[in-house]
Amino acid sequence: MQPELLAQWEHHLRVARNASPHTVRAYVGDLNDLADYLDRTGSGSLADADLRTLRRWLAGMHAAGAERATMQRRAAAARVFYAWACETARLPHDPAAGLRSPRVDRTLPPTLEVDQARQALDALSAQAAEVNEGPARAAALRDVAIVEVLYASGIRVGELCGLDIGSLDADRQVLRVRGKGDKERTVPLGSPALRALxxxxxxxxxxxxxxxxxxxxxxxxxxxxxxxxxxxxxxxALARVPDAPDLGPHGLRHAMATHLLEGGADLRSVQEMLGHSSLATTQIYTHVSNERLRAAYTQAHPRA
Known part of the structure; x- marks a missing residue:
């Protein structure tokens, strides 16, 4: 019954909840880990788990040095699974209803400075200008456009790779982006990103x-x-910039949000551009901006 139950839940995640492939893969992996734990400890199957067993499962992860974010996601996966199984009468009770997630410390990677972002983009453009023709020039111009769009729009790397030609509305200077949960949103592009595209x-x-x-x-x-x-x-691209942190596409997303808020953008607008379902997720960037403001004040003010 257990493999069939997990297969049905995976189908529910994909079809009914319209979860992203990454979420489906992670949640199914989390439940397989729980099933392995139950089998290894002689606690039975997924249908036999109780709240105490689930707490021991999370405690074992903590003792093994698992990140809090990983433990939080696994607790969420268990709650979603058991709630679905109970609501659909596949299991008689929901042992995860009282399962709490460990609190996660919200941290961000080092933030890219505005000048560093400009230097990286200028270096890419200069490199593209040195390539005269053919597929090599096309690849160089593509690379410039990719980094420009990531920094200008703050979209996720998966969202960027999923863009179609029709996603661009050049007249309005916006991109139509399909994000998490298959939700579509519109994000603006600046003139440099639009020109590069x-x-x-x-x-x-x-x-x-x-x-x-x-x-x-x-x-x-x-x-x-x-x-x-x-x-x-x-x-x-960032490795070419002296003293720039080693960041990937998600780092450009963080930088875009931080630079917008530092430039005076309101939090709701940034939330909409990033595609965050909760304003609380976006609020972390206000903390980053305030920390940078505090550091500048401490360094510059004579009575700081």
């Missing part, structure tokens, strides 16, 4: 193949660009 789309055919479909960004072999390629590109 237009230049790339003008030479896209030099890299495009039959497998490209409507993908906005394609790889060197013509298929929709892979997230790993984008991550390597961002790391390489």
């Amino acid at each position: 237009r230049q790339w789309l003008g030479v896209r055919d030099l890299l495009a193949a039959e497998s490209s479909g409507a993908a906005m960004f394609v790889g060197d072999r013509g298929g929709r660009i892979d997230q790993r390629v984008v991550r390597r590109l961002v790391h390489k």
Whole structure:
């Protein structure tokens, strides 16, 4: 029964909850870990678990040095699974109803400075200008457009890779982005990002193949660009900037949000652009901005 139950729940996550592939993979892995724990400790199957057993499962992870974020996600997976199983009468009770998640300390990677972002983008553009023609120039212009769009819009790397040519509304200077939960939102683009996109789309055919479909960004072999390629590109671009932190695409997303708030943008607008379902998730950037303001004050004010 257990493998069949997990298969049904996976289908529920994909179809009814419309969860992202990453969430489905993580949650199913978490429940498999719980099932292995129950079997290993002689506690029975998923149907036999009680609240005390679930707490021991989390405590064992903590003792093994698991990150709090991992433990929080696994606790959430257990709550979602048992709530569904109980509501659909697949299990007689919900042992996870009282399961609490460990508190997670919200931290961010080092933040990219505005000048560092500008230097990285200028270096990419200068490199592209040195390539005269052919697929190599198309790839160089694509790389500029990718980093410009990531920093300008703050979209996730998966959202960027999922963009189609029709996602761009050049007249309104916005992108239509499909994010978590298959929700669509509109994000603005600045003039440099829009210019870089237009230049790339003008030479896209030099890299495009039959497998490209409507993908906005394609790889060197013509298929929709892979997230790993984008991550390597961002790391390489920032490595050229002296003293810049080693960040990937998510670091550009953090930088965009922080720089917007430091420039006076309101929190609700940033929340909408980032695609956060909760304002509390966005509020961490106000903490980052305040910390940077405090550091500048302490360094500069004579009576700080």
